[in-house]
Amino acid sequence: MNSDTALHTDHYELTMVAAALRDGSADRHCVFEVFARRLPLGRRYGVVAGTGRIIEQLRNFVFDADDIAFLLDRKVVDERTADWLRDYRFRGDIDGYAEGELYFPNSPILTVSGTFAECVVLETFILSVLNHDCAIAAAAARMVTAARGRPVIEMGSRRTHEEAAVAAARAAYLAGFASTSNLAAGKRYGIPTAGTAAHAFTLLHDDEKAAFASQVNTFSKDTTLLVDTYDISQGIRNAIAVAGPDLGAVRIDSGDLSVLAQQSRNLLDELGAADTRIVVSGDLDEYSIAALAAEPVDAYGAGTAVVIGSGAPTARMVYKLVEVDGKPVVKRSENKATVGGRKTAVRRHKPTGTAVEEIVVPQGTPEPKPHDRPLQRPYVRGGEIVPDLPTLADSRELLRRNLISIPWEGLKLSQGDPAIPVTMEPGQ
Amino acid sequence: MNSDTALHTDHYELTMVAAALRDGSADRHCVFEVFARRLPLGRRYGVVAGTGRIIEQLRNFVFDADDIAFLLDRKVVDERTADWLRDYRFRGDIDGYAEGELYFPNSPILTVSGTFAECVVLETFILSVLNHDCAIAAAAARMVTAARGRPVIEMGSRRTHEEAAVAAARAAYLAGFASTSNLAAGKRYGIPTAGTAAHAFTLLHDDEKAAFASQVNTFSKDTTLLVDTYDISQGIRNAIAVAGPDLGAVRIDSGDLSVLAQQSRNLLDELGAADTRIVVSGDLDEYSIAALAAEPVDAYGAGTAVVIGSGAPTARMVYKLVEVDGKPVVKRSENKATVGGRKTAVRRHKPTGTAVEEIVVPQGTPEPKPHDRPLQRPYVRGGEIVPDLPTLADSRELLRRNLISIPWEGLKLSQGDPAIPVTMEPGQ
Incomplete structure (x- = not known):
């Protein structure tokens, strides 16, 4: 410490x-x-x-x-x-x-x-x-309520002081978050940690399929592929083409998440990937989480708003x-x-x-x-x-x-x- | 660290x-x-x-x-x-x-x-x-500008994560603050530290004069006496009665600081303490500091607003x-x-x-x-x-x-x- x-x-x-x-x-x-x-x-x-x-x-x-x-x-x-x-x-x-x-x-x-x-x-x-x-705990508790039972992942470490980030992950977990991206919080407090890849990983590779294939090879089909580096529909098609219809999840980190969640669900279903989950992230707070209640979202990633106490x-x-x-x-x-x-x-x-x-x-x-x-x-x-x-x-x-x-x-x-x-x- | x-x-x-x-x-x-x-x-x-x-x-x-x-x-x-x-x-x-x-x-x-x-x-x-x-540095820089050359003391440690507080003191000093209350920042970065007493010190004693006398005995007349635990005018009278007209400073931490600064200056002058400085604190941000520009204030203590980046x-x-x-x-x-x-x-x-x-x-x-x-x-x-x-x-x-x-x-x-x-x- x-x-x-x-x-x-x-x-x-x-x-x-x-x-x-x-x-x-x-x-x-x-x-x-x-x-x-x-x-x-x-x-x-x-x-x-x-x-x-x-x-x-x-x-x-x-x-x-x-x-x-x-x-x-x-x-x-x-x-x-x-x-x-x-x-x-x-x-x-x-x-x-x-x-x-x-x-x-x-x-x-x-x-x-x-x-x-x-x-x-x-x-x-x-x-x-x-x-x-x-x-942090009060803000996180409101997000958990807004998520109505869907898991919320804490991923705000980068937006707050490096040690405050560890305490924030602890407070958010106390408040009902499912996991954190913060490894120090995992080690220090035993909190489950989560994370797969950022846009940089896709950009590093010659094309999106190569990045997805690498991730699936290393972490199996039960991983979460980030599909919004270029075109989201094409990203989802690439993800299923590479991982098959048993892919664990896709993550969408930008854009109008209500519309994109519904479109992505339809496309995944169409591709036979009915069990592939949809994780959304990107400046979510309790209000934007609540606004997604009716959409086919399986998990939320909350970052900045939780670590700064949502106001x-x-x-x-x-x-x-x-x-x-x-x-x-x-x-x-x-x-x-x-x-x-x-x-x-x-x-x-x-x-x-x-x-x-x-x-x-x-x-x-x-x-x-x-x-x-x-x-x-x-x-x-x-x-x-x-x-x-x-x-x-x-x-x-x-x-x-x-x-x-x-x-x-x-x-x-x-x-x-x-x-x-x-x-x-x-x-x- | x-x-x-x-x-x-x-x-x-x-x-x-x-x-x-x-x-x-x-x-x-x-x-x-x-x-x-x-x-x-x-x-x-x-x-x-x-x-x-x-x-x-x-x-x-x-x-x-x-x-x-x-x-x-x-x-x-x-x-x-x-x-x-x-x-x-x-x-x-x-x-x-x-x-x-x-x-x-x-x-x-x-x-x-x-x-x-x-x-x-x-x-x-x-x-x-x-x-x-x-x-933190951006918020602090705005406060320094608002203070127009009067020193600003960073005293917000208690309102942010304990390690973030040390980094905040460093950033505020970089931005032109005169000193910090945070001792770890003093030790780690060589930043000047400052502080004299809280209301608790006055409450601890049988009466205000006893508290002031104790502080002056320990730290000489060149200390800052906190005069707003009970009645401010009486507090200033007690301060000068105990320390004499060479008292270093008085601090006011509550109330309408514009009015109180002027009244306190008048009273201090009346009591012959024309060189006794006036330090004000209490939820100051860049806007409230700017609003005090015309008042007889010698130094500002800024706490919460600086450590949370003033919004x-x-x-x-x-x-x-x-x-x-x-x-x-x-x-x-x-x-x-x-x-x-x-x-x-x-x-x-x-x-x-x-x-x-x-x-x-x-x-x-x-x-x-x-x-x-x-x-x-x-x-x-x-x-x-x-x-x-x-x-x-x-x-x-x-x-x-x-x-x-x-x-x-x-x-x-x-x-x-x-x-x-x-x-x-x-x-x-």
Whole structure:
């Protein structure tokens, strides 16, 4: 993964530690919470993703000799702070929503507690991970809904930062994508990878048939031939001529995909290739996927739109200090519904299982109701990662079930209100 | 930096290599070019950034035993391809625009030549870096223009992927930002880092004065106090009461910054703190920075907008095969001005130095004119990185000069056409 994990940190986190060590406040017991004040414009839900990445990198969040030398040299910290950083590892607690949970405005999706100093240095890193991964997962979930059960392949790596691409592939898979083109994501997270050929492969060869023959020879008839390098109809004829009617699939990456999918299906059927699938790609987002629902498409490849969060590339989460030594604290709030105190959250359901409300209690716990489900779970206790955390497969399944549980309007792609309200209630 | 560099690659790059090795086309001499078909909506120029990151990671772009085992296990590649990958290092040539050059639609910003196989495996990684870094640099350059010489601090790390944040800080610095909050960027690239305290630091303390006193004790009067945790006017009074009238700066992170900057300046002057600077932050983008031009602001902190490219989070660059064994190749182009053949580019200027046109010649070289400047330079020859590549400081200076050289309309923030046209001309 990355080295430098602990320097994925804003300068001011360490100056705050330095000043707090000197004035004695560094050891005050604090609670920080991560939440989004609002969803991206018109979105009806958010998807929690990234917590697993935070936890897996937490043990690497240490300051090595090189880091310390840099910080001293640049006068970011003094010797006393350098000593503290040398010894740093997080020894506090982390609780939060599981990956694959839905969230809404002000849902307290992650709670970090411990001393001020040990918690504050995690701020930037935690927010970076959640702001990126939640943004991708929400966009991907909408595409999966739009695809109505047809598989969606993530192929956006080239359109985002090389490491963000790996995290994006993970978030998209969590959200229900079938596979990714990203090999690092395959290796690191066990996500299925997919891909056959680009236009360059056809252009490399003397003609299209030669390229197709090479691909079929190497990967058998059960491959996907890209048929739109020159003329699509001729491409399909060439594909079937070379591979025979048992060809696995053709891919179309340009043009009016509605028209081309139908024409290609007709032509394939005509050529006796009734089982040859049609994969379409080319700047697909949730809206263009939805628009292809009635066409004979067997799988979608989604690239740019998923890795840039389809218009919302960051989840705009914040990491706020809500409690110091057991007392709630809060910044002067100006149209900001920030409430002090450590929050507990449950999702309330009808007896049928449909979610109706999220209850958030700033201090204490919610009065229990029969169909409530607690939303927070322990991740770290006293610096130790708790055993048996959910796997990526678990998170994928949790999201699938969550998306069934919300009122049906929540799945609409059009702009609207959050699928369920979040209500701040006094605890008991 | 990252391990896994060589797996920052799409699955299909390796299947293409496998098929090409088998059919004998893997060793054909190929030229790939990177370009953007268009600029983001209404943008007047693009900024080349990221090439330095590609070059520095190129030597790590090798497949280790773990990678190969993964690829074989998943049947991404066969044994023959695995052997080729074990031996892989790029032995071809790379040429391109220097970082800090401007680009326009179809500017050939990077040219990769060598065998098909050795060039095609670099596609995803190269595009990831350029698509990200160019997007950030362009947005950042617009903010620097809007700031009219006042320093801009990059503080967006928390709103993007943790590694993308480091690259974003680099791109923003290249574009003229004064500093970054990101410590990893400080360590890795020598970029100045900055930061003092967040609202949490004030909330941690018993009252605002205690927090300010702690910060001043640790960092001297020449620090920046964040004055908007509670009441801003009282915050400024507290700041000056604690630090005295020689306080370095105050920072305001919320509210109507135009009004608050003026009120704060008046109050500071009244309190005898005429030299105390005012730093403003809080969801600033190029437009809100421009709107503050007349206010008594001394520095800007820009966060979210810069790391997400201010509405254009990816540069949408493509990596296209343009030549095979010396012959131009081209995909059927449908409203796509893709032209085959290896391109040479120069920027043409008036005798005054104002750029008027970019000339791109698909084969051959442009007819020389007196005020032409060649835009491509060698980066890699036969797999070896050429010596004396431009430093980050060089690139920053190049961009500064480039932005002076384009027609003045090119610097407008409003939507418009590219600042200069790109003309495809026959070569000589």
